Amino acid sequence: MNRWLQKHSRLRSAGILGAFFVCLCFVAIGTAQATEPGPVISIVVDGRGVDSDVLPLKQNGRMLVPIRVIGEATGAQVTYDATNRRVAFNQKGEHVSLDINSRLAYVNGKRVTLETAPIIVNKRTLVPLRFVSEALGYQVEWDALASVAHVQTKPVEDRAVSVPEAGNPYVVQQKDTLGAIALRHGTTMSAIKQNNYLSGDQLTVGQILFLPHAAKKAEHPLSSKVGDQRLLGKGYSFPFDDASWYEPYGDSFGSDREWTESNSGSVRRHEGIDIMAPKGTPVYSVSDGTINRVGWNTYGGWRVNITDKNGQFRMYYAHLSAYAPGLRIGGEVKAGQLIGFVGDTGYGGTGTVGMFAPHLHFGLYRNDNGRAVDPYDYLRFWEQKKVVSLFA
Template sequence: MNCWLHKRSRLRSAGILGAFFACLGLWLSGGLASTAAAKEPGPVISLVVDGKGVESDVLPLRQNGRMLVPIRVIAEATGSQVEYDAEQQRVSFGQKGKHVSLDVNSRLAYVNGERVTLEAPPIIVNQRTLVPLRFVSEALGYQVEWDATSSVAHVQTKPVEDRAVTVEEAANPYVVQPNDTLGAIALRHGTTMSAIKKNNYLSSDQLTIGQILFLPHAAKKAEHPLADKVGDKRLLGQEYLFPFNDASWYEPYGDSFGSDREWTESHNGSVRRHEGIDIMAPKGTPIYSVSDGTINRVGWNTYGGWRINITDKNGQFRMYYAHLSAYAPGLRVGGTVKAGQLIGFVGDTGYGGPGTVGMFAPHLHFGLYRNDNGRAVDPYDYLRYWEQNKVVSLFG
């Protein structure tokens, strides 16, 4: 059987810091965030901490090209001692031998007594002192990256350790046939069992019918290639990506396409057909567009919750991403996206009216439909192929 391609099968928590980041009271340049949020198709997340999207009721303020966040919330999240001098409008905090102080509306700050010039001055909004996120992160030893395409800030407070791995050679996929053995496959393709096992991270010699094996570089062309099994070879191009990045944790997934689903909007006891693949992952896990394309639907769906439909650039297929907890900012019907662009976050929405959550465990439902007739296509084999082509984490 395949050894699922993760170095560790465990959930990685964002910890206390991520929880407190969820409380960030941010201010949107040009007006209240609630005004802007009303124009969005649903909840929006603009901050990712340790690989998880952090929900906030407002969008961040961008000032002089910098994101401003409340310093007290960040400091408290890390266990720092915070003091505020209302008369001098000075805030200070300390953690792990570091002491930082700064004054509202001043670009001068002090880190361990050493003067530092800020990129943007702290300001007070709604009784909160906001400071540049990059300054706070660097003062505390964190990393910050700004995803300009998706308008999302990423903060990493610790090294990325649990990184998913992919096969070294993925250009020659073979589909396991009845009565196949690993030894026979190796012999017919001019390679060795050990080479196949190493390239596919196999933990045993056992195989299952329909399993995809990626033959090593020196092997002959696959006798039963994946292209002969799937319905459309065009979807096996390198321009298609897996919907999670290479640092995201998710559970091993099977082919759940066509299985029964009992919940229906009418509640009449009927059973419907599952038209996609479910990939279980922690809530807030970033989701990326599989392909270049155009958004044709975005917003609430009774079954899919917060969802987005994207028609690929060739107009042949629609990709359906469902049960999201939130979207990346600025997604609109008719808008275009690029393969690998962050579009949303894993959630547990759906099976009810707008805002319904908790009817099932968090996961991404990925569906694939032909655009000419609307028929659902089993995306399992494509996902297994795309799994070898992932977005590289910003902190890779």
């Protein structure tokens, strides 16, 4: 990204949403980080990845998480009575107390029995995730494919919507009008506007319109514009889910980029599409495939490359803040699998952050010759097939 973006890009303030969190893959504390390609996040709270300096722990089939993260991520008041070795949580009139190494706990004064007792590991107090979060009124879902726990503290309000009928995409041509398109395809202006959530009649050349179900087959279909129709198949999805917020994006493929590793002042060509989104926004694999690169890259920061299952294309996800647990070279992923989180890493040595506003850089490359392909039209098509949030 150019430094212009750093100065002028404005992301919507996501705020710090109250919540509780967590979970990680099934490994002992302290051993996972040594095998991971970079920072790992196993906690998503209200749609944002939450970092923790102490790994959660699985014990007796239940996940235990550090109380510090609970307090910071949820806004709950957390107290610890060292004399009685008791942890207490207070939030919105709910009171939960637990004793270290005891399966007895109290919710608003009512005694309950835990399946797993709180424990102290490496001077950190860990408590059961599901019990505490549900006692405080939160929803908890476990993403087994990604080994990530999701906690939702309030209803998802700004869920993105996809067009009702996305199977007949039309590419707007020179001199096209909404009325003319409707007439030629045996439909109405209002039906096209309703299907595409258009508030006005103005069109731009190259715009994709999804024609209603009853319309004739598009005279200028998207398949005639893009280079490979296979990427328009059912096995691909958008890299953000339907509950994630991101800025409207344009086609930045081929634009100039001034930063180079040599700092020579030369200008290079941008080989992808930048989608601005809050740091920690979950990123999903566009397709089934195999990881062929993962780890730090001077330009892309924490990044992952995935070759699609047909071996035709490589998808490049860059500037991540962290990965989902367990990513490794040669590992298999599924379309719609959570693989990482939006960040602002890159443009320097390992760990460099803050050179630009947080965003996902998505690149698409032919696997046979390594040539970059403009992914813009594919993304617009995949945008109608977002991953469904666990709290739908």
